[in-house]
Amino acid sequence: MEVAVIWDDRFGEISFSHPMIRDVAKARIRKFYELVKGEDYVILVRPELAPREALTMIHTREYLEKLERASQEPHIGFLDSGDTVHYPGMMEDILLVVGASLTAVKLSKFFDRIYIPLGGFHHAFPDRAMGFCPVNDIAIAVKLLEEKGRVAIIDVDAHHGNGLQHLFYDRPVLKVNVFAYDGKFFPGTGHYSERGVGEGKGLNFNVTLPLGSGDDAFQEALKVLDVVYDFKPDYLVVLAGVDGHKDDGLKSLNLTSNSYNLIGYKVSRLAKELGAKVVSYGGGGYGEYSAYCMLEFVRGLKGIRERTEPETEDKEKREYVRSIVSYLLSEGLPSSLK
Secondary structure, eight states: OOEEEEOOGGGGGOOOSOTTTHHHHHHHHHHHHHHHTTOTTEEEEOOOOOOGGGGGGTSOHHHHHHHHHHHTSSSOEESSSSSSEEOTTHHHHHHHHHHHHHHHHHHTTTOSEEEESSOOOTTOBTTBOBTTBSSOHHHHHHHHHHTTSOEEEEEESSSOOHHHHHHHTTSSOEEEEEEEOSSSSTTOOOOTTOOOOGGGTTOEEEEEEOTTOOHHHHHHHGGGGHHHHHHOOSEEEEEEOOTTBTTOSSOOOOBOHHHHHHHHHHHHHHHHHHTOEEEEEOOOOOSTTHHHHHHHHHHHHHTOOOOOSOOOOOHHHHHHHHHHHHHHHHHOOOGGGO
16 A cells, blocks of 8 residues: 655645744655655655645635735734744745645545645644644645545544634534643643534543653554544544654653544555545654654555554553543544434
8 A cells, every 4th residue: 555645845845833943844844855755655655736726715805815915025024923834935935834644635635644744734723823733734634535425534633633623623523633732832732621502512532641641542542433433534634743742842741653543544444444535744743763653654655554662551640531531432423414
């Protein structure tokens, strides 16, 4: 089974992150490419450039006009309160990033497993940037895939995908979110009691990991994926952010590369058993091992299960996560959607 990796050399020069970590963010994308290009099951595919109109599927015209103006500024600045940067010519990079999602949706006709290393901007809202995310590329992919079949989102990242949850909270899209949470850690949203409204009622599952959680708690959290089997999606849209690694620059969780291999492997198994297609994203990652964690996810997506670091554990945190997962599974899906 081949894995299509959407790649353009320009990816290694794009970052919307804070100036203090922009170089780190760019370096991990370049390093990932050097690692993944040697994998014999990987097919590299160049993305198209998205038309500007594609952004209006999610974002307001007023906000897009703001992005256009910021892109024409001759200096670097912020689109929000101090996280997401704008820079000269940024709009062309945004169109390339969104174009990767458009390309992935089209490729899903031919490939069962697709990975976009530079993408997964799940904090962006229709009218504003947030958390290094100027646009919500994942939401655009989900919108397009909704026209083709039933969609499940699996969002695994150190930070709650608040923009993505907001956009589909009332939509018949399954949303499974696994992230670090204490009520204050950025963005401070995503309590496990948030289950969706309207057509999305009962379709939002937030598994909140205590800060510092290790591989054992993460493994426990992934048991919530049982709801995906019940939902029976045609497409799995997966954010596999690697910023929860124990050595990440934005320290929050205590995971190893083993956890990223595990989520990739579990997604691959899910997709195979359900006959679903996978469109996945690299998300965040700001450390020396970020690129290796991304590679481990891709290897898991291929169906390779391996452990490359000593596993981390914290029994107390694992038991807390077990209680959250138990509660969510007891709630389950609305009977009409099984």
